[in-house]
Amino acid sequence: MARPIPAPPVTVETEPFWNAARERRLVVPTCSACGKAHWYPRAVCPFCGAEKIEWRAASGVGTIYSFSVMRRAKEPYAIGYATLAEGPTMLTNIVDCDFDALHVGQPVRVAFAETENGPPVPMFRPG
């Protein structure tokens, strides 16, 4: 990984997400009251307001909703939105890819990346 990835600022609210990430598991916060998955993770369901969030294992597959290759950086990198099979669309990086072959709708799969002194963060690679 060329670009050093800064550690995510973990809070007490999102600790379960990051504990799973340390085990290289992508979990998607899902409300057990209304059944809806959401992103970014929070303790209060943004759809029904219940504080009954379950951290459900995600399939780890999705498609690129949009992306941009940051050319004006020491090491160019691809930022993108991936729409998960579980529904929500999340911000991420697309890694291990040919920048010039990236396209909207492309299937991607989760790949955790190490950060500087923090838990790994979910990124995605083509496939």
Place this chain on the structure above:
Amino acid sequence: MTIKGKAYIAGAYEHPTRHAPDKSVAQLHAEVALGALADAGLARDDVDGFFCAGDAPGPGPASMAEYLNLTKLRHVDSTELGGTSYVALAGHAAAAIALGKCDVALITLAGRPRSEGVATGTTPRLRDPNQPEAAFEFPYGLTTANGYAMCAMRHMHQYGTTSEQLAWIKVAASHHAQHNPNAMLPEVVTVADVVNSPLIADPLHRLDCCVISDGGGALVVVRPEIAKRLRRPAVKIIGAGETVKHLSAGTFDLTISGAARSGPAAFAEAGVVPADIKYVSIYDSFTITVLIQLEDLGFCAKGAGGKFVADGNLISGVGRLPFNTDGGGLCNNHPANRGGMTKVIEAVRQLRGEAHPAVQVKNCDLALAQGTGMQLGTRHCSATLIMERE
């Protein structure tokens, strides 16, 4: 209850500087405040309402109220909506005046990102670790440029918009900037110049991005009785709207901005439709920002923005919808990385008939200013203001 016709913009002033290493931010605020008051023909002691946003040094309005030595204040508002704050604050000032909370409202903006060497658009920044989304955005290198770029990429995918069509927005701005002696980039550019400039964040090129400038601007909004005894042409505020648009918990459409909500609210209050508008100031942090807002305001159908802006349609005297006749943020000025103030100021110039003769819109009696603050690609604030010449 409406603000329609309850308040007038009596003073407007844009600082001529684009590079101010020799001035402090507070000093710039003071210079634009005094400039706008002089333009209106009012004095500092007439001011009883003070409005500012996140660029004002110190917490809220307190430090600047003291620096300016405003001693008659009975209403203050420091609503922070990013770069569009001043479009919204003009509406807030009209509302406060309508409610009798103040008679003379001063709105200021100033900053010096150019002197301070802020790598504004291309450096990821962690603003506040308590922002609930911070952990899910900061590690990925989200910057101003690549956030807006993802909106452009999605718009291209969904509607077939091209880089050449986006380039026309910059070309139009440059045609206007050539007549502005204070513009940072007064050279006329072509579509080829834009699409051949280096890629910053795909698909946005260097010339799709706005300038980084020092400077500022200010407005004075007054009650009708005061406007009538002042010497300046009267610019009446007739409609305002504002909103926040965000990622809706992971279910969003990046091709739609908050203008889709703030625009219709402002049009409804003003009692006019897009076809009535003679001139528009549209926030132009990037070319894509303009295209998406024009669609959302109803100047063309969603997805038809590329065709709408092409072939000079935004150039004054050439196209159907003259925009940003000062050269906008793309070519003229983006003081403090906040373009909302200059959007309102150029609309006021147009309505007064005081724009540069080469870009002045004939019989300009109805104008709209539209701003998008913060990040179009995640969460942003939108404000729309409609003004009429009497």
